[in-house]
Amino acid sequence: xxxxxxxxxxxxxxxxxxxxxxxxxxxxxxxxxxxxxxxxxxxxxxxxxxxxxxxxxxxxxxxxxxxxxxxxxxxxxxxxxxxxxxxxxxxxxxxxxxxxxxxxxxxxxxxxxxxxxxxxxxxxxxxxxxxxxxxxxxxxxxxxxxxxxxxxxxxxxxxxxxxxxxxxxxxxxxxxxxxxxxxxxxxxxxxxxxxxxxxxxxxxxxxxxxxxxxxxxxxxxxxxxxxxxx
Amino acid sequence: xxxxxxxxxxxxxxxxxxxxxxxxxxxxxxxxxxxxxxxxxxxxxxxxxxxxxxxxxxxxxxxxxxxxxxxxxxxxxxxxxxxxxxxxxxxxxxxxxxxxxxxxxxxxxxxx
Numbered sequence: 001x002x003x004x005x006x007x008x009x010x011x012x013x014x015x016x017x018x019x020x021x022x023x024x025x026x027x028x029x030x031x032x033x034x035x036x037x038x039x040x041x042x043x044x045x046x047x048x049x050x051x052x053x054x055x056x057x058x059x060x061x062x063x064x065x066x067x068x069x070x071x072x073x074x075x076x077x078x079x080x081x082x083x084x085x086x087x088x089x090x091x092x093x094x095x096x097x098x099x100x101x102x103x104x105x106x107x108x109x110x111x112x113x114x115x116x117x118x119x120x121x122x123x124x125x126x127x128x129x130x131x132x133x134x135x136x137x138x139x140x141x142x143x144x145x146x147x148x149x150x151x152x153x154x155x156x157x158x159x160x161x162x163x164x165x166x167x168x169x170x171x172x173x174x175x176x177x178x179x180x181x182x183x184x185x186x187x188x189x190x191x192x193x194x195x196x197x198x199x200x201x202x203x204x205x206x207x208x209x210x211x212x213x214x215x216x217x218x219x220x221x222x223x224x225x226x227x228x229x230x
Numbered sequence: 231x232x233x234x235x236x237x238x239x240x241x242x243x244x245x246x247x248x249x250x251x252x253x254x255x256x257x258x259x260x261x262x263x264x265x266x267x268x269x270x271x272x273x274x275x276x277x278x279x280x281x282x283x284x285x286x287x288x289x290x291x292x293x294x295x296x297x298x299x300x301x302x303x304x305x306x307x308x309x310x311x312x313x314x315x316x317x318x319x320x321x322x323x324x325x326x327x328x329x330x331x332x333x334x335x336x337x338x339x340x341x342x
Contacts, residue, residue, distance in 0.1 A: 074286045075289065
């Protein structure tokens with residue numbers, strides 16, 4: 001059980017860019033050390049409250065601990081070290097996963113086509129995967145970005161740029177399938193780009209993803225706010 | 231100036247921690263006690279300030295750790311790795327060189 005004495009310190013460490021896994025471990029170790037110091041001070045005959053504050057004093061002030069942790073660059077999250085990555089990584093993730101899904105579909109359809117006519121399951125599965133590629137992936141990646149940004153307490157600038165890029169990539173994702181008929185070859189096509197004819201659809205999709213991303217960010221942030229005790 | 235002083239203090243702490251942990255594995259509280267004993271209670275650092283340094287040393291591969299739960303509390307034991315021992319040798323050489331240089335600059339021929 002984590003000591004209440006360290007809840008504000010944890011928040012300060014996160015805001016200083018320290019990676020959450022290091023913050024959790026630091027707090028665990030500090031709380032355990034604090035408990036041992038309290039026992040030591042109590043053993044010397046100090047009253048419980050005095051022992052507690054003496055033990056806390058011996059650990060060092062929050063300012064000192066935060067400064068010492070901040071000085072160790074290795075403890076910072078990559079989002080704090082390279083904030084630009086927060087703008088680019090989800091965009092690349094979105095594009096990469098779309099390409100991967102498309103490649104898997106092409107492979108699956110080629111294998112199925114070699115065995116004869118495409119079955120109903122393949123048609124439905126392909127349509128569903130295409131739908132996921134166009135509408136699901138952008139949401140997944142803005143969720144990942146929102147969660148990462150909140151857990152690392154990143155400033156909003158670069159994550160917002162990442163959100164806009166990911167929403168744009170999602171809105172520009174296209175997917176089309178033509179099933180083979182007698183005399184017609186089947187076609188599977190997908191891409192990422194902006195077509196001026198469909199600008200309204202592009203803007204609508206991008207805005208929807210943006211709104212969803214901002215809403216997810218706000219929701220995750222509200223849930224992760226440190227609880228203040230009276 | 232403050233940064234240099236802080237960096238000097240960090241280097242001394244690093245040297246002491248690597249030296250102690252090259253002898254045997256220890257957890258934070260034990261290590262803080264050992265630092266006090268080794269420095270005859272003269273070096274009084276905030277005991278909590280050890281942990282960020284321990285984590286960074288581990289991240290750089292100079293220490294390794296293992297977790298244990300004792301009386302319901304997590305306890306993380308640290309120990310110097312082979313790389314940590316090589317780094318310790320370099321730090322000690324650097325420290326001796328610095329000490330000799332400062333002694334020379336202060337006009338001392340030998341150390342107390």
